Amino acid sequence: MIRFASWNINSVRLRLPNLLRFLDEFKPDVVSLQETKTENIHFPLKALEEAGYPYAAIEGMKGYNGVAILSKYPLHDIKVQHWCGKKDARHISAIVEGIELHNLYVPAGGDIPDPDQNPKFEHKLNFIKTLTDFFDETSIKNRPTVILGDLNIAPLETDVWSHKQLLDVVSHTPIEVDLLNKMQNGSNFIDSIREIIPPNEKLFSWWSYRSPDWTKNDRGRRLDHIWVTPPLASKIQKAQIIKDMRAWVSPSDHVPVMLDLN
DNA sequence: ATGGTTGATGGTCAA
Numbered sequence: 637m638i639r640f641a642s643w644n645i646n647s648v649r650l651r652l653p654n655l656l657r658f659l660d661e662f663k664p665d666v667v668s669l670q671e672t673k674t675e676n677i678h679f680p681l682k683a684l685e686e687a688g689y690p691y692a693a694i695e696g697m698k699g700y701n702g703v704a705i706l707s708k709y710p711l712h713d714i715k716v717q718h719w720c721g722k723k724d725a726r727h728i729s730a731i732v733e734g735i736e737l738h739n740l741y742v743p744a745g746g747d748i749p750d751p752d753q754n755p756k757f758e759h760k761l762n763f764i765k766t767l768t769d770f771f772d773e774t775s776i777k778n779r780p781t782v783i784l785g786d787l788n789i790a791p792l793e794t795d796v797w798s799h800k801q802l803l804d805v806v807s808h809t810p811i812e813v814d815l816l817n818k819m820q821n822g823s824n825f826i827d828s829i830r831e832i833i834p835p836n837e838k839l840f841s842w843w844s845y846r847s848p849d850w851t852k853n854d855r856g857r858r859l860d861h862i863w864v865t866p867p868l869a870s871k872i873q874k875a876q877i878i879k880d881m882r883a884w885v886s887p888s889d890h891v892p893v894m895l896d897l898n
Numbered sequence: 899a900t901g902g903t904t905g906a907t908g909g910t911c912a913a
Contacts, residue, residue, distance in 0.1 A: 646913085647905060671913085673906065699906050700913085744913055756912090788913095845903040845913085889904075889913080 637873065638733055638897050641667040642784040642860055644741070644842075644890035648672040648704065652680050654884055659687050662878065664894060665708050666732055668739035670786040672702030672725075679704065695725040703728045703739050703785070719766045720759055727767075735868070735897075736776070740767070740785035745806045757806060760788070761815060768819040777824045777865050782897075784862040786890065789816045792830070794838045795858035807857055825863035828895050832875035841877050842890045850882060862895045871897040 641664035645651045674696050681692055689706040693714040696702035702725045711730040726741040743763055746756030790808050793799035802808040833839055840856025874896040881891040
């Protein structure tokens with residue numbers, strides 16, 4: 637069994653105590669982080685090595701973005717990808733235990749759901765399209781691969797607290813949901829979390845900070861995903877979203893999603 | 899329709 641986790645940590649330095657507690661309690665073999673928000677020289681590699689994660693692939697920048705893969709087992713063929721002509725730290729990949737792993741941080745996309753008015757939303761849409769082509773062109777569907785990260789899109793009606801009220805809200809607009817579905821279908825990616833937790837159940841991985849009480853009315857969205865390619869389909873064993881972590885001291889606004897492969 | 903909070907930074911921008 638190998639356990640993968642993905643978490644938008646929203647500052648790895650500020651959230652290091654939460655990360656160490658998470659690793660201790662849930663013991664993922666490989667954890668992928670987004671929004672580490674720090675340059676590589678300041679990444680707390682030593683504490684993580686001491687916690688049992690001596691292998692790391694990190695790509696950070698000052699102040700925002702940033703992705704990382706931490707592992708109990710060696711990481712091979714580490715690659716950083718830059719898309720849309722930007723140097724954003726949003727995509728890092730590696731091979732672990734014979735499985736190809738892609739850790740993604742899709743642009744949030746700003747507030748206005750119109751690419752002509754909002755360059756951030758345009759960037760988000762272009763980012764998804766570019767990834768779609770990249771995965772297709774490299775025939776990823778034929779290799780045992782895990783795609784995970786903060787995709788910043790909640791595709792299903794049950795992935796948001798109110799489908800109707802969020803149709804115009806970036807993260808759940810039809811235009812971006814369509815593009816995400818095209819990316820998923822183009823490479824036959826399987827939404828592993830929804831293989832375990834039925835699609836008719838409401839399921840969230842993010843709750844806004846901008847609410848006095850995140851538990852009130854449970855107004856969340858499922859923005860964080862773990863997909864696998866067909867060669868791994870039969871290996872899906874268990875999937876979890878660690879909702880309790882939203883209630884820990886000094887929480888991220890996202891909680892980890894986890895997948896166990898047999 | 900609006901504003902709400904958090905993080906990195908050092909005035910604001912991003913989410």
